[in-house]
Amino acid sequence: MTYAVRSAVVRFGDTLALDDVTLLVEPGSVVAVVGGDGAGKTTLLRSLVGEVQLERGQVDAPPPEAIGYLPATAGSWLSLTVAQNMDFVGGIYGLSGRDLASRRDELLGRAALLDSVDRLSSQLSGGMRRKLGFCMAMLHDPPLLVLDEPSTGVDPVSRVDLWRLVSEAAAAGAAVVMSTTYLDEAERAANLLALDRGRMLAGGTLQDVLDSFAGAIARTATPQRRGWAWRRGREFHEYWPTTAELPPDAVAVIPDLEDVVIAESLLRGHDSELAS
Amino acid sequence: MTSSGAAAARPTVLLRADRVSRRFGAFTAVDDVSMRVGPGEVVGLLGANGAGKTTLIRMLLGLISTTLGDVELLGGPPDLERRRSLGYVPQGLGLYRDLTVRENLAFSSQAYGTTPPDLPEALRPVAGRLVAELPLGLQRQLAFLAALAHGPEVLVLDEPTSGVDALARAALWDTIHEQAEKGVGVLVTTHNMAEAEQCDRLLLMSAARLVAQGSEADIIGATTAVAVRTSDWARAFAVLNEAGQPVMLAGRDVRVADSDADQVRSVLAAAGLTAEVVGVPATIEERMMVLARAPLAP
Numbered sequence: 001m002t003y004a005v006r007s008a009v010v011r012f013g014d015t016l017a018l019d020d021v022t023l024l025v026e027p028g029s030v031v032a033v034v035g036g037d038g039a040g041k042t043t044l045l046r047s048l049v050g051e052v053q054l055e056r057g058q059v060d061a062p063p064p065e066a067i068g069y070l071p072a073t074a075g076s077w078l079s080l081t082v083a084q085n086m087d088f089v090g091g092i093y094g095l096s097g098r099d100l101a102s103r104r105d106e107l108l109g110r111a112a113l114l115d116s117v118d119r120l121s122s123q124l125s126g127g128m129r130r131k132l133g134f135c136m137a138m139l140h141d142p143p144l145l146v147l148d149e150p151s152t153g154v155d156p157v158s159r160v161d162l163w164r165l166v167s168e169a170a171a172a173g174a175a176v177v178m179s180t181t182y183l184d185e186a187e188r189a190a191n192l193l194a195l196d197r198g199r200m201l202a203g204g205t206l207q208d209v210l211d212s213f214a215g216a217i218a219r220t221a222t223p224q225r226r227g228w229a230w231r232r233g234r235e236f237h238e239y240w241p242t243t244a245e246l247p248p249d250a251v252a253v254i255p256d257l258e259d260v261v262i263a264e265s266l267l268r269g270h271d272s273e274l275a276s
Numbered sequence: 277m278t279s280s281g282a283a284a285a286r287p288t289v290l291l292r293a294d295r296v297s298r299r300f301g302a303f304t305a306v307d308d309v310s311m312r313v314g315p316g317e318v319v320g321l322l323g324a325n326g327a328g329k330t331t332l333i334r335m336l337l338g339l340i341s342t343t344l345g346d347v348e349l350l351g352g353p354p355d356l357e358r359r360r361s362l363g364y365v366p367q368g369l370g371l372y373r374d375l376t377v378r379e380n381l382a383f384s385s386q387a388y389g390t391t392p393p394d395l396p397e398a399l400r401p402v403a404g405r406l407v408a409e410l411p412l413g414l415q416r417q418l419a420f421l422a423a424l425a426h427g428p429e430v431l432v433l434d435e436p437t438s439g440v441d442a443l444a445r446a447a448l449w450d451t452i453h454e455q456a457e458k459g460v461g462v463l464v465t466t467h468n469m470a471e472a473e474q475c476d477r478l479l480l481m482s483a484a485r486l487v488a489q490g491s492e493a494d495i496i497g498a499t500t501a502v503a504v505r506t507s508d509w510a511r512a513f514a515v516l517n518e519a520g521q522p523v524m525l526a527g528r529d530v531r532v533a534d535s536d537a538d539q540v541r542s543v544l545a546a547a548g549l550t551a552e553v554v555g556v557p558a559t560i561e562e563r564m565m566v567l568a569r570a571p572l573a574p
Contacts, residue, residue, distance in 0.1 A: 028510055030525065035441055036412070036413060036439065036440045036441025036442070036443075036444055036445075037411055037412035037413060037439055037440060037441070038411045038412070038413075039441060125325055125326065126325065127325060152438070152439060153438060153439075153467070154325075154467070155323075155324040155325040155327075155467055156322075156324065156467055156469055156561050156564050156565075157324040157564055157565060157568040158324065158325070159467075159561075160524065160561065160565050163524060163525065164517070164523070164524070166525075167513055167517075167523075167524070167525040168513075168514075168517065170510065170525075171509075171510040171511075171513045171514045171517075172510075172514075173510075181438075181439050181440070181441070182468060182470070183442060183470060184468075184469060184470050184561075187526075187527065188524070188525055188526055188527065189525075189527070190527060190528050196441065205527065205528070206527055230443075230446035230449075230450070231446065231449045231450055231453050231474065232473060232474070233473050233474055233475075234453070234476070258442055258470065261441075261442040261443075262442050262443055262446055265441070265442065265443040266443070
């Protein structure tokens with residue numbers, strides 16, 4: 001079945017945290033929810049796992065015991081060892097004895113954490129700790145895996161390990177949704193959902209997102225409208241509403257995801273920090 | 277030469293490490309690294325956690341001593357006087373969270389003996405707000421402003437864009453490039469490989485050593501990857517993963533780093549899978565993965 005949050009509206013006091021957001025997660029695939037601090041990624045994932053009440057909209061999710069959830073802030077108990085963390089979570093899901101030991105060792109092995117079973121979570125590097133959190137979320141082999149920023153602050157090499165674990169889970173049939181601030185990770189997922197201040201900026205496959213972008217992007221050393229241009233190395237990319245409006249000497253480029261997300265953010269009336 | 281001299285006296289190398297090593301007990305954190313940053317250059321320092329980036333930066337800033345080799349800031353030892361010409365934004369931003377935006381700027385300006393800078397448009401409405409209440413993107417903008425207010429000649433930025441959205445990231449890179457165009461030398465670390473393109477030159481550290489430097493193309497070198505297009509990515513992934521290939525998901529396709537197309541084809545064929553298999557240039561991330569698997573490979 002498809003797990004989903006449909007047309008969700010969530011309000012915290014005066015703040016509209018989610019404004020008509022839809023997220024679909026299919027079994028055997030990875031969906032990436034991408035956005036910065038305050039975009040609504042955590043609220044959306046917490047809505048899916050039932051930790052946030054919607055004002056409007058609908059959630060289709062399995063019961064809690066069929067969900068593996070890695071929260072953004074924690075994921076493991078710092079004063080417990082790697083093995084203790086796994087055993088504690090296993091106990092909650094009713095795993096014990098040989099079943100627990102074999103599942104635990106298999107997961108820790110795949111995460112390259114078997115040599116660290118007796119280390120306290122507090123002594124692990126950031127990347128190792130996020131991998132431990134992933135293993136804990138995966139321990140009971142849930143059909144839906146919800147990972148809130150598993151890779152933020154994790155270095156590129158450990159991030160590759162994490163992605164392999166995520167991919168293995170999806171290849172084995174799990175529905176996986178993960179949030180990230182990295183656009184290249186969103187490109188790697190089967191589907192992506194870009195959020196900006198609680199609203200959907202773009203969604204679908206990478207190709208869908210690129211194809212549905214209506215504007216044109218020019219490459220230039222001297223942008224004509226500074227508030228609509230951003231740096232790509234020593235040059236600028238500048239947004240124009242249509243190809244016909246490109247200045248005669250402009251060099252049109254094929255927009256990538258970064259161009260599209262920046263241009264759509266500008267179009268949604270972001271206070272243009274670029275102009276200052 | 278003093279760092280407070282006129283622009284005419286500016287040295288041609290702003291930051292320099294000459295065969296620098298640093299040991300902590302039996303552990304070598306930085307091993308025989310030489311590098312430099314010149315005026316107007318944006319140099320990216322890449323590497324996994326534990327590769328030695330932060331230790332190298334701390335030596336360049338004079339915060340810790342070298343075990344072997346020399347470092348120079350603005351043509352001399354990184355002493356207090358030369359550090360006046362340095363702007364540093366640490367990963368934790370170095371702001372006082374329980375002071376307001378205006379108070380933070382007043383404090384940092386006083387420390388450098390300058391007047392507080394004018395607020396850019398984005399920060400004006402929040403001038404009286406506590407830093408702790410601001411979104412991360414604005415906090416980062418403020419940290420930049422505080423680090424730039426005294427007109428530094430060298431800027432050292434430790435993961436300046438971590439956690440912010442694409443637009444805020446673009447605004448921060450605008451600021452970095454504007455500084456470089458004024459002649460400021462910039463050393464910047466990032467975990468976001470997409471930002472490699474924002475740098476004029478890259479330094480790649482792995483296991484305490486500088487293993488590659490130059491442009492993105494120089495770093496990737498001859499490393500290749502294999503792209504696999506198939507209607508059943510899950511099986512292709514599982515089969516290649518099982519065979520010990522460093523396989524990665526790429527949308528609805530998979531990629532294998534540091535492998536050759538024939539090898540991948542034979543693994544897939546043995547499992548009865550048909551797929552379109554093409555050799556492609558590696559990404560910088562894949563190059564780092566290859567280095568991490570064999571850190572001393574040339």
